[in-house]
Amino acid sequence: MEHRLLRHFLALVETLHFSRASEMVHLSPSALSRSIQQLEARLGTQLFVRDNRHVELTPAGRLCAEYARDALHQWDSLKNRLQAQAQELQGEISVYCSVTASYSFLYPLLDRFRARYPLVEIKLHTGDPAVALQHVIQGEEDIAIAARPDQLPPAVAFRSIGLSPLVFIAPRQEPMIDRLLGQELKDIDWSQLPMILSEQGLGRQRVDAWFRQKALKPKIYAQVSGNEAIVSMVSLGLGVGVVPQIVLDNSPLIDRVKILPVTPHLAAYDVGVALLKRKLHNPLIQAFWDLIDEPAEHP
Template identity: 45%
Template sequence: MNFTDLKIFLHLTQTQNFSKTAAQNHMSPSTLSRQIQRMEEELGQPLFLRDNRQVILTETGVKFLTFAQQNWHNWDVFKQQLRSTSQELSGELKLFCSVTAAYSHLPQILEKFRARYPKVEIQLTTGDPALAVQIVEEKQADLALAGRPLNLPHSLEFQPIDDISLSLIAPRVACVATQLLQHDPIDWQQIPFILPVEGPARQRIDEWLRHKKIKHPKIYATVSGHEGIMSMVALGCGVALLPDVVIKNSPISTQVSSLNLDVPVAPFELGICVQKQSLASPLVKAFWSMLKKVR
């Protein structure tokens, strides 16, 4: 077994799809299948349970995943250390952030980093910001832009880069929500809410609801990703508490209105999170040093 085997195995655990992993690693599905079978024969245990619909790690596969992640990380750090002593810094750096952060905060960081280290390849993945911390914990990314959680895992470092304010928004189209908002006083118990599944924005709306003594809010939907929530509010599905940066940068910002709140909503810190042990990597360390010049 070699480091290429570990790389293929790790890729397959992320895609959970033999065809995708084979295509992205320039091999046929049958070649990939034989490579995994060879690894399983060497270990004497199956690594995956697979059928026509899904690929799932076995108990042995879960244990081997930890081994593969640690050893691939050590190998990557070693290669980067060799490069840093012999030539200009190069290699691949995996970043994760939300769609909005990809153009609201990330460019100014990347601009400085790319100017200093032009040979470093940036692999950027976007998605639900509420998953950012988890993605770094699971080593699916080296660094991630994330809202600071209430309880930061001890294994992570967090560098703040901005304070994110939030607003409660409502649709501008005529709908049930806008009709109910015209009542004086507003019966918040009857207003339909669209909530993020988790994350700092969800924590802030939960705190606001508790302060307003709304024990059982009327939830129209829970959505992964702030951009999707914007669309649902604009369509008239309900109201939502969202970061102002998301509202401002949305192409449908003119289709929603911000509500005046008698109870203010506390902002949350936006920053970069990284595993402490990853700071041993020259690439990660170089990126981390750039952050002090951003805020």
């Protein structure tokens, strides 16, 4: 099957929008539609349910997406291995991380990687860090900057690049919140204190365990995706949140919130690079992996 059709198909899988997908692969929407129809004809099944307003994968489409990602990965890996023999790496790798991680942890790595391998294209996607590892496991991204889970999946390789404590934060000046916080930590009325927490992920798991350890049930005001949104909502006086220290340190709203020295302390995030072990056969990904433990060069 032509790799061109598979790339067109995956572009539509990623966007579920013909106009945006056609821009990604430099085709007109009508040409992209013909590619999808051609692929469906070869497979003898419908891959998408589509109308004038939305596009959705069929069960067959989801199976085809798994095959397409794996097939293109193997093809790209073969090309890269052959190129590596010529000592000139080129191609592309995809990276997923949060906005904060993109300039706190990823930037120095990408800076060194680009200097060494200028022909390699980096596709960077940002989003909720809680699902970073999931993007790697599902084959949607080659590499992710993620917090190491308590149990690392056996198929995943992980290298630490830094630690970040998890901290409770509260608005600096909000009479209602101040009243619930009291004068000392022992005075905090946790049963009434509105909490702004992540929807999912390691941070949420550790907060939930913290409350269980204290035999308390949090009063959840909001559940959000992305730690930056938690800092924003806390700064507005809407409640108390829990975020990695690195997010707070890089937030423009840091002066509007304060850290609560609650005990016991939450375990720090072990932030690192995660990828599927089998993808280390790809010379591009192996080159990125090898760069992690190298000492940074100083002028």
